[in-house]
Amino acid sequence: MSNVALEIRALRKSYSNGFEALKGIDLTVAEGSFFALLGPNGAGKSTIIGIVTSLVSKTSGTVRVFGHDLGREVQEVKRNIGLVPQEFNFNNFEPVAEVVVNQAGYYGIPRPEAWKRARRYLGELGLWDKRKDMARTLSGGMKRRLMIARALVHEPRLLILDEPTAGVDIELRRSMWEFLQDINCDGRSIILTTHYLEEAERLCRNIAIIDHGRIVENTTMRSLLAKLDTETVVLELRAGAQQLPAHDSIRLRHIDELTLEADINRGEDLNNLFQLLDGAGIRVQSMRNKTNRLEELFIRMTQAAESGGLSARGAS
Amino acid sequence: MNPLHLQENWTALRTIVTKEVLRFARIWVQTLLPPMVTMALYFIIFGGLIGSRIGEMDGIRYMDFIVPGLIMLAVITNSYSNVVSSFFSSKFQRHIEELLVSPVPNSLIILGFVGGGVARGLAVGVGVTLVSLFFSPFSLHSLPVTLSVVVMTSVVFALAGLINGVFARTFDDISIVPTFVLTPLTYLGGVFYSVSLLPDFWQGVSQLNPILYMVNAFRYGLLGTTDLPLGLSYAIIIAFIVGLYLVALILLNRGVGVRS
Ligand SMILES: Nc1ncnc2c1ncn2[C@@H]1O[C@H](COP(=O)(O)OP(=O)(O)OP(=O)(O)O)[C@@H](O)[C@H]1O
Ligand SMILES: [Mg+2]
Numbered sequence: 001m002s003n004v005a006l007e008i009r010a011l012r013k014s015y016s017n018g019f020e021a022l023k024g025i026d027l028t029v030a031e032g033s034f035f036a037l038l039g040p041n042g043a044g045k046s047t048i049i050g051i052v053t054s055l056v057s058k059t060s061g062t063v064r065v066f067g068h069d070l071g072r073e074v075q076e077v078k079r080n081i082g083l084v085p086q087e088f089n090f091n092n093f094e095p096v097a098e099v100v101v102n103q104a105g106y107y108g109i110p111r112p113e114a115w116k117r118a119r120r121y122l123g124e125l126g127l128w129d130k131r132k133d134m135a136r137t138l139s140g141g142m143k144r145r146l147m148i149a150r151a152l153v154h155e156p157r158l159l160i161l162d163e164p165t166a167g168v169d170i171e172l173r174r175s176m177w178e179f180l181q182d183i184n185c186d187g188r189s190i191i192l193t194t195h196y197l198e199e200a201e202r203l204c205r206n207i208a209i210i211d212h213g214r215i216v217e218n219t220t221m222r223s224l225l226a227k228l229d230t231e232t233v234v235l236e237l238r239a240g241a242q243q244l245p246a247h248d249s250i251r252l253r254h255i256d257e258l259t260l261e262a263d264i265n266r267g268e269d270l271n272n273l274f275q276l277l278d279g280a281g282i283r284v285q286s287m288r289n290k291t292n293r294l295e296e297l298f299i300r301m302t303q304a305a306e307s308g309g310l311s312a313r314g315a316s
Numbered sequence: 317m318n319p320l321h322l323q324e325n326w327t328a329l330r331t332i333v334t335k336e337v338l339r340f341a342r343i344w345v346q347t348l349l350p351p352m353v354t355m356a357l358y359f360i361i362f363g364g365l366i367g368s369r370i371g372e373m374d375g376i377r378y379m380d381f382i383v384p385g386l387i388m389l390a391v392i393t394n395s396y397s398n399v400v401s402s403f404f405s406s407k408f409q410r411h412i413e414e415l416l417v418s419p420v421p422n423s424l425i426i427l428g429f430v431g432g433g434v435a436r437g438l439a440v441g442v443g444v445t446l447v448s449l450f451f452s453p454f455s456l457h458s459l460p461v462t463l464s465v466v467v468m469t470s471v472v473f474a475l476a477g478l479i480n481g482v483f484a485r486t487f488d489d490i491s492i493v494p495t496f497v498l499t500p501l502t503y504l505g506g507v508f509y510s511v512s513l514l515p516d517f518w519q520g521v522s523q524l525n526p527i528l529y530m531v532n533a534f535r536y537g538l539l540g541t542t543d544l545p546l547g548l549s550y551a552i553i554i555a556f557i558v559g560l561y562l563v564a565l566i567l568l569n570r571g572v573g574v575r576s
Contacts, residue, residue, distance in 0.1 A: 015576060050576075053417045057575050075321075075419040083417050089410035093342075098335075105331025106418035108324020150414075 004067070005031045005158045005189035006052065011061030013047050013213075021047045023213040025061070029206070031157070034184045035191045036204035036221070040302055044213045045193045046086050049162050053083045066157060079107065082151035086162035086193075088143050090150065092136035096127060099135055100150050107154035114153065121149035124179065141168045145176070158189045165199060177203055197298055201225070211302045228266075232290040233273075235260040238283040245280040247272070261290065321419075328420045329428055336432020340398055340439075347398070348439060351390045355444045358386050359451040362508065374510045374541050380455070383448045384535040385507030388469065390444045392502055392527065393494060395437030395470040396477040399429050400490045403481030412574055422568040426478060426561065433474030434467065441466060455538055461546070462537030468553045469530045473498075475560035482564070482573040501527045506535075512543050526552055 006029040013022040021044045029035045037045050050056030052063055054074060063070040065077040090099045097118050104114030122128045125145040130138060138146060144164055151159060161180075165173045173196075180203060184190050194200055200207060200221070207224055209217040217224065237258045244252040249265035250273055260282075262273060277284060340347040363379035373381040406412040415425055445454075456462060476493075484490045505527035511519050522528055523544075533549035536542040567573070 055413055055416055055575060057571055075421075078417060078419040081417070085413065087410065089413045091406070091409060091411040093339075094335075102331050102335055103414055103418070106328050106415060106420050108321065108327045108419075110327055154418075 003031045005029045005033070005065065006191065007062075007064040008048070008052075009062045011048070011051065011063065012059045013044075013051060013056065014059050021213050022051075022059075025210070025213070025215055027208055027215060027218065029158075029189060029191060031066070031189050032184075032187055033189055033206050034181075034204045035189070036200035036207040037191060037193045037210065038197070038200055038207060038298060039193075039210035043210045045210060046162055047213075048210070049083070049085075049160055049191075049193070052077075053081055053160065054078060055085075079154070080157045082154065082156035082159045084144070084147045084151045084159070084161040084164050086166070088147070090135050090143075090146065092134065094135055095132050096135055096138065096146055097122065097131035099146060100153050103150045104153045109154060117153050117155075118149070121152050122146075125149050141172050144168055148176075148179075152183070156188070158191070159183065161190065161192045163193055163195065165194065165196060173199070209298065209301055216301055230263045230265055233262050233264065234288050234290050235262060235277075235284050236286045238285045241280065241282045243280065245276050247276050250276060252276075324419075325421070325424055328418070329424050329431070332415075332420070332425070332428025333431035333435070336398075336402060336429060337435045339402060339432070340436045347394070347436060348443060351394055351440045352443045352447050355386050355390055356447050356450075358382070359448060363451055374512070374543075376539060376541060377452075380452045380539065381510075381535075382508055383452050384538045385502075385505075385531050387441055387444050387448065388466070388527075388531045388534050389502045389507055391437040391441040391466055391470050392473045392530075393498060394440040395433040396473040396480075396498060397490075397494055398436040399433035399474045399477030400481045400484065400493075402432060403429055403478055404484045404487075404490050407481070407484075407574060416574060422565060425568060426475070426564050429478050430471055430474040433477060434470040437470035437474065438466070441470075457540035458537050460537075462534065465530065465533045465537055465549070465553070468557060469534070472530075472553060472556045472560060475557065475564055478564050479560065479567065482567045484573075501525055502531075504528075505531050506543070507531055510543055526556060529553070 006027065008025055008027040011022055011025040011027075012020070014020045025044075025048060027048075037048070039045050047056060051058045052065070052070070054070075054077075058070075063077075065080050068076040068080070070077050094102070097115075100118040100122060101111070101114045104117060105111070109117070118131070119128060122131060125148055127138075127142060127145055127149065130142065135143070135146060144167070148161070148164065151161075159180075164180075165176055168176065177199070180190060180192075192200070192204065205221055207217070207219065207221050208215055234255070237260060240257045241260070244254070244260070249268045251263045253261050255261050264270070264273060274284075359379070359382075363382055367378035367382070370378045372378065403412075406415075420428075480490060480493050504522065505525050506522070511522045511528065514522060529544060529549040529552045532542045532544045533546055533553075536546055
C-alpha cells in the first residue's frame with residue numbers, strides 16, 4: 001500500500017440540506033505524483049478535499065492516505081497531509097510568523113524547530129520580511145503563499161492545494177509553479193485543483209475530471225491530450241475575407257472580421273493550410289497556436305457528462 | 317490519546333494555551349481593563365455609598381462581604397466570555413480549521429481553550445482583588461479553598477463558554493447566555509446579600525442556583541463564613557466540570573457547528 005498516497009473508494013456525501021455533492025467517487029493517487037483534480041464550479045472538488053482533510057464528514061465510502069484509514073487512524077492520516085484551502089482561513093489578527101509557528105505546534109513540533117521551519121518556508125515563499133506583520137495586511141497573493149508555508153511546516157508527504165493560484169498574478173503564478181515542482185521533485189505527492197487548465201497541463205502528470213459529483217475522466221495528462229485529434233490555430237488577417245474555403249481536414253471559421261480560427265486534423269501538414277488560404281486569396285498577417293488545448297477537452301467532457309453544458313454555471 | 321504522542325500533545329496544548337493568552341493579552345483594553353473599572357464602580361457605589369448605610373451582613377462589614385462575590389462575578393463572566401468569543405471567532409474566521417486538520421485530539425482542543433479562559437478569568441480575578449484592596453482590607457481564611465474554588469469555577473464557565481461557542485451561529489448568540497443567564501444567576505447567587513436574609517421559599521429557589529455554591533465556597537476561602545456546606549459546593553462544582561467536559565467532547569467529536 002505504501003506506494004499509494006490517496007485512495008478513495010465509493011465516496012458519497014450528502015450535505016445536511018439533502019444536497020448530494022458526491023455520488024460515488026473512486027480515485028487513486030500514486031505516491032510522488034502531481035495530480036490535477038479539475039471540474040467546473042460546484043463539481044465537488046472542495047468537498048472531496050474537505051473529507052480527506054477532516055473538515056467535512058463523509059456520508060459513506062472509504063478514504064485511505066498512505067494506507068491509513070480515515071475512519072480508524074485519523075491522526076495518522078492528518079499527520080501525512082498538508083492543506084492549502086480554497087478560502088483564507090488563518091487568524092487575520094495574528095502575525096504572519098505566528099500563523100506558521102502555531103500550526104507547527106499543533107503537529108507537536110517544538111518551538112525552536114518550528115521557528116527554523118517557518119524561516120525556511122516563509123523565506124522560500126518570499127514572506128520572511130513580512131513575518132511580524134498582521135496576516136490581514138498581506139496582499140491576496142501573499143496570503144495564498146502564507147497558507148502554502150503553513151501547509152508545509154510539518155513536512156507532509158501529501159500536499160493538497162485547492163485553487164492555490166486563484167487571484168495570483170502571472171509572474172507570481174509561474175514562481176509558485178516552480179516552487180511546487182521543486183517540492184514534488186523532493187518526493188512529496190501533490191494534488192491540486194485549479195480553473196487554469198494551462199496550470200494543470202504544465203504541472204500535472206495525472207488528472208481526474210469531476211462533474212456533478214462524479215468522476216468523468218481519470219487518466220494521465222499525456223493520454224488525455226492525445227485525445228485531442230485536432231490542433232487549433234488563430235490567424236490574424238490583413239484584410240477581411242468573405243468566403244472561407246472548405247477542406248476535408250481543415251475547418252475554418254470567423255472569430256471576427258480580421259480573425260480566423262482553423263481546426264487542423266492531426267497529421268495534416270500546415271503547408272496545406274497556407275495553400276488553402278492562398279488559393280482563396282486570404283492574406284495572413286500573423287498566426288499563433290490557440291492556448292489551453294486542455295480547455296477544449298475539458299468543456300467537451302463535462303458537456304458530454306451532462307448535455308446542459310458549462311455555460312450556465314460559468315466555468316472559468 | 318496515544319501515549320506515544322505525549323510529547324507532541326504537550327507541545328500542541330502549550331501552543332493553544334499560549335495563543336489563547338496572547339489573544340486576550342493583545343486586546344487587554346477590551347478584555348482586562350473593563351472588568352476592573354466596573355468592579356471599582358461596584359465597590360464605590362454598593363460598598364462605599366450604599367453599604368455604609370446597610371451595616372453588616374452575616375456579621376461582616378457590607379463592603380467586605382461583597383468583595384468575594386464581585387471577584388467571583390468577574391472571574392465567571394471573563395472565563396466564559398473569553399472562550400465563547402475566541403471559539404466563535406475561530407469558527408467565524410475559519411481558523412478553527414487549522415486545528416481540525418491537525419492531529420490535535422479534541423480533548424486537547426477543549427483543554428487549550430479552557431486554559432485560555434481560566435488564564436483570563438484568573439488575570440481579571442487578581443486585578444479585581446487588587447482594586448478591592450483600596451476599599452477593603454485583604455483577608456485570607458484558607459488559601460487552598462480559595463485557589464481551588466476559583467480555579468475550578470473558572471473551568472466550569474470556560475467549558476460552558478466553549479459549548480456556547482460550538483452552538484453559536486451569530487454574534488448575538490454569544491451574548492445571550494451571559495446577559496440572560498449568567499449575570500442574573502450571579503446577582504441572585506448571593507453576591508450582594510446573604511441568602512439567609514431571604515424568605516424560606518426564595519431560599520429554597522436560590523439553592524437551585526449552582527453559582528450560589530461557588531460564591532459561598534469562595535467567600536468561605538477568603539472570609540471563613542458560609543451559609544452552605546463546603547463539601548456540597550465542591551461536589552456541585554466537580555459535577556459541573558465533568559458533565560460539561562463530556563458534553564463539549566461529544567459535541568466536538570460529532571463535529572457539531574464546525575464540520576458540515
Ligand atoms: N456546507 C454545504 N451545505 C450544502 N451544500 C454544500 C455545502 N458545501 C458545498 N455544497 C454544495 O456542494 C456542491 C459541491 O461544492 P464544492 O465546494 O465541493 O465544489 P467545487 O468543485 O469545489 O467548486 P468550486 O470550483 O466553485 O470551488 C455545490 O453544489 C455546493 O453548493
Ligand atoms: Mg472548491
